[in-house]
Amino acid sequence: MNKEPGVIVIKLGGSVISSKDSAVQSIVELQKSGRRVVVVHGGASLVNKWLAAQGVTSEFRQGERITDAKSLEVVTAVLAGLANKETVAAILDAGGKAAGISGADGGMVKGKVRDPELGFLGDVVKVDAQLVETLLKDGFIPVISPVSLNVFGRLPGDPLLLNVNGDAVAGEIAAALGAEQLVFLTDVDGVKDTAGKVIPKLGTDEIESLLASGTAYGGMIPKLKACLRAARAGTTCRIADGRFPGAAAGAVSGHFTGSTVNAEER
Numbered sequence: 001m002n003k004e005p006g007v008i009v010i011k012l013g014g015s016v017i018s019s020k021d022s023a024v025q026s027i028v029e030l031q032k033s034g035r036r037v038v039v040v041h042g043g044a045s046l047v048n049k050w051l052a053a054q055g056v057t058s059e060f061r062q063g064e065r066i067t068d069a070k071s072l073e074v075v076t077a078v079l080a081g082l083a084n085k086e087t088v089a090a091i092l093d094a095g096g097k098a099a100g101i102s103g104a105d106g107g108m109v110k111g112k113v114r115d116p117e118l119g120f121l122g123d124v125v126k127v128d129a130q131l132v133e134t135l136l137k138d139g140f141i142p143v144i145s146p147v148s149l150n151v152f153g154r155l156p157g158d159p160l161l162l163n164v165n166g167d168a169v170a171g172e173i174a175a176a177l178g179a180e181q182l183v184f185l186t187d188v189d190g191v192k193d194t195a196g197k198v199i200p201k202l203g204t205d206e207i208e209s210l211l212a213s214g215t216a217y218g219g220m221i222p223k224l225k226a227c228l229r230a231a232r233a234g235t236t237c238r239i240a241d242g243r244f245p246g247a248a249a250g251a252v253s254g255h256f257t258g259s260t261v262n263a264e265e266r
Contacts, residue, residue, distance in 0.1 A: 006180060007036045007136070007180055008036065008179065008180060008181050009038045009040065009173055009177065009181070009183070009230075010027060010183045010185060010248055011041075011042070011167055011170035011185065011186075011223075011226075012027075012041045013041075013042050013185060013186040013187060013242060022243070023185050024087075024090045024091055024094050025094050026247050026249050026250075027039060027096065027248045028091060028095055028096035029246075029249055030249055031141055032095070033249075038132060038141065038144065039087065039098075039144065040169050040170040040173060041083060041143065042083075042146070042166040042167075043079050043082075043083035043166075044065065047074060047075055047078045047079065050074050050077075051071060056071060056074070061118065062218075063217075063218045063222055064118070064165050066117075066119055067118065067119040067120045068119045068120070069120065069159065071119065071163070072119070072159055072161065075147065075163045076147050076161055080102040080145040080147045084100040084102065084143060088143050091143065096141055097140050098141040099135055099140045100145070101135075102145040102146075102147045104147055104161060105131060107128055108128055108129070108131055108132065108144075109126075109172070110124075110151040111150065111152065112125050112150070112151070112152035112153045112162075113153065113162070120150065120158070120159060120162055120163055121162070121163050121164075121165075122150060122164045124164060124168055124169060125152050127176040128176075129173065129177050146163075146164045146165065147161055148164045148169065149161065149162065167222040167223045167226040168222055168229075170184070170226055170230075171225070171227065171228075171229040174233070174237075175230050175232075175233035178235070179230070180235065180236065181235060181236050181238065181251075182227070182236070182238070183237075183240060183252060184223050184239045185240055185247055186241065187241065188239075189240075189241045189257060190239050190259035191216070191220065191224065191239055191259040193215065199259055203261070203262060204228055204232065204261070207228055207261065208228070210224060211224055231263050232264050235263055236262060237263075238256070238259065238260050240257075
């Protein structure tokens with residue numbers, strides 16, 4: 001799909017979601033300036049809170065949640081419900097125009113179980129961006145929960161839904177849309193080297209090296225993998241600290257402190 005100039009995909013980390021947070025205001029400012037914005041959100045800390053209330057201990061492997069059937073129910077309720085609608089409400093309260101959906105809506109994100117040992121944690125196999133494109137055309141910010149469809153290789157009795165990492169969903173949607181930029185607004189100040197210093201600019205080869213060497217760890221792993229996917233589709237990716245005023249607009253303009261993964265030539 002040819003790159004569609006002007007589309008900005010923003011992955012909003014759960015740590016920066018708040019009706020009073022400057023990240024939301026910055027996103028609304030982008031919309032009001034005429035940019036077409038898509039938001040993919042997380043909410044791991046909120047899911048952890050709800051699981052803990054039910055006596056379930058959260059387990060992670062390489063920054064991603066091991067998801068049994070009970071955990072999947074909570075993930076779906078929290079991410080596609082509470083976190084999604086709170087994010088939509090925050091954007092509306094800040095003066096924006098938004099509509100909340102999940103990866104399951106419109107058959108948008110179809111996936112498969114990655115590894116039975118990880119439960120119903122899935123990988124994206126196919127993205128149909130038609131619903132997102134329709135919302136953008138009508139002037140909405142699509143606010144997307146990463147809960148997706150369990151389609152490929154689903155066994156009898158398995159759930160119809162999957163828990164898919166929000167970073168991965170953001171990368172796949174950016175690639176499907178041919179987005180101009182993919183911006184990760186998170187609670188860290190960028191990709192760091194072995195000395196703990198932020199790396200301002202990276203290529204895809206450098207990302208592969210960081211992943212292979214173990215320099216990148218935890219929640220940075222799915223972000224960098226998403227950057228690889230999007231950059232190879234021609235999208236410029238940025239990882240920025242979303243806790244500061246104007247974070248989204250600054251990252252989009254390139255005037256920010258963080259890391260940029262340059263798009264590959266196509």
